[in-house]
Amino acid sequence: MVENLAEKRRIFIVLGAFVALGAVTPFLDLFMQSLVTEILVFGILAMSLDLLLGFTGLASLGHAAYFGVASYTTAIIMTKEDWTWTFAAFQWADSLGLGLFYIFIFGLVVALAFAAFFGFLAIRAVGVYFLMITLSLAMVIWGLAYRWSAVTEGDNGINVLGRPSLFGISLESEIPFFYFTLAVFLICLGLMYMFVKSPFGKTLVGIREREERMQMLGYNIWLHKYLAFIIAGVFSGVSGVLWTLFNLFVSPPDIELITSAEALFMVALGGPATLVGPVIGSAIIRSLQQFISIYVERWPLILGAIYIITIMLGRLYGVEGILGLFGKFRKPAASPETPEG
């Protein structure tokens, strides 16, 4: 699968960076530890969106929907005691030390179901119509979280008391939970890497570049896009489940349009069609949010300004994302590959 030396070296650099992160984080203070965990959680969200945006060329502005349903599902099955079946099953699984697996399976199945349904509605739409319909569907999820208070507690949000243990190892404190998140993150990264390097992933890139040609070659465009949409939704669900476990609280503002827009911006900032780029974008955005929130509470205002400034600067200097910036420094005269025909 790994063809050339440069690719191998890149994988080693990335893995080395994460090993270093795992080694350094325990020595940071609590604030930084939770920040790193948060970056990893949103990194998964951004990478999953990149499967759609970067690799398939579908700009979804509603990716927080699957994040949202998964995080709400997690919170609901952990707290709704009057839903006898799910709660009893959770307690039973938790007593065996498998509570986390139960949560993940449940959350991911729900995210998959929603992605399958929404994808079915959205994939037919092309271009900006796709963007509008995904945004609207995500607002439906927000509306459910906000208005269906019998299940979602409405505006108050759901408080989760404690994380389930993993084979008897408690994840309550920051360090074990960080390692757990890192492990899930690396598994997701590995799976997504395999996905984009697989023939299926290559086909998606082909669809992004020349849809008509791929159609002519006999590929089922609709099915490929649909499957990519579902897979991205499931990975987004992983980050949703992790978010509930990390934050121990979900409320409608978590899954608002701003989350979808942030994810989109993380991808655009880091560089689309790379897997590491969105994680860098996530690191930048989440760190900025945490540090700026110490001084001023107007995060959306500042975020909006950051969007505009970054995009305008990127346009001015013709750079695509942070990774694009590195590439520009390394080989300034290289022309971007443009497939003809």
Place this chain on the structure above:
Amino acid sequence: MTTLSFTNILVLSYNSLSYAAILFLLASGLSLIFGVMRIVNLAHAAFFLFAGYLALEFYNIIFGSLSLMPRIIQLVSWTLLYFAWRGLNAYVAPRHAALALLLAYIVLETLCSLAWGFRFFELFFPHVPVKPVDRINFPGMMAAIVVALAIAALCGMFIERFFLRRLGQDTLSQVLVTIGFAFILQDGSLYTWGGDNFMLKQPWPLNFSAVVWGLSLPQYRAFMIVIAVVVAAGLFLGIERTRLGAIMRAAVDDPEMARGIGINTNVVQMAIFAIGALLAATGGVVGGAFFGVYPGLDFEILPYAFAVVIIGGLGSLGGAVLGSIVVGFIENFGTALFPELSYFALFAPMAIILAIKPTGLFGKG
């Protein structure tokens, strides 16, 4: 599911039409901007909300017992800023003047907050709590609409001229920039006017219900329908029958040829963007007495506008009329019949339309 009596159906239809009127005002601007510039303006609903707040502010200044001092200070500050800008421009290039003003701002902001304990920023945007005004009159409302329209149109022109025009045809950049402006407008409004839910008052002849055949019909809703019909007729005639409209259509259909025969397509685009913002602002002021004005209204109503243009097709005025009526009826009847599912009911026709024609009924693709 409840059954509806005939009178209920009549009243619901009336409500649906008035709802459709506001949706049309919002969605026609979106559709117009897309038709000409191929931009989905995600800040569009933010203009809607912002205009509502502007009207509220304006009512407070005119009818409320608002102290005028902060407003005078604001006026003086902006005037001084304007003259500083003019003065600097006489000596240095605009970008250096902007840089100088920015530096001066940072220095003054630091100085003011450290030495005198107030925010320099607040000289320009004074933090004056607004109250719902009890009594307004019809001319006051019209004046508020005009002011809100002018400011919204200026904002729209600013965004188009200095940001969107430089982006070219990159959808992702356009989306992020317009959503950036949506966040700025939304959060700036929250900062300026606070998080309360304000209801703009309805002026005198409109704040009653007419009783027709024993049905009680609020007159304000009729007013909303009239405004929408007038705007729709104006847009249609303006685009189809006037020279200006012909120029606009030429700039849409074949920009290169239009430039070739001496049409300044840049100006046309800026005008279109201003008109779009203006339509949203009309909807915001008229709808502010109907939906209320509160933070988050913009992103709540944006999906409805999208539903309208997805059903009707982007870039088509007739599509916007049809789409807003469809969405208005579905929303009102859906809420009456299945209260829990109304948000979902909206997406059923969207899914059907997309399955038949992915670019909407009258869409240009």
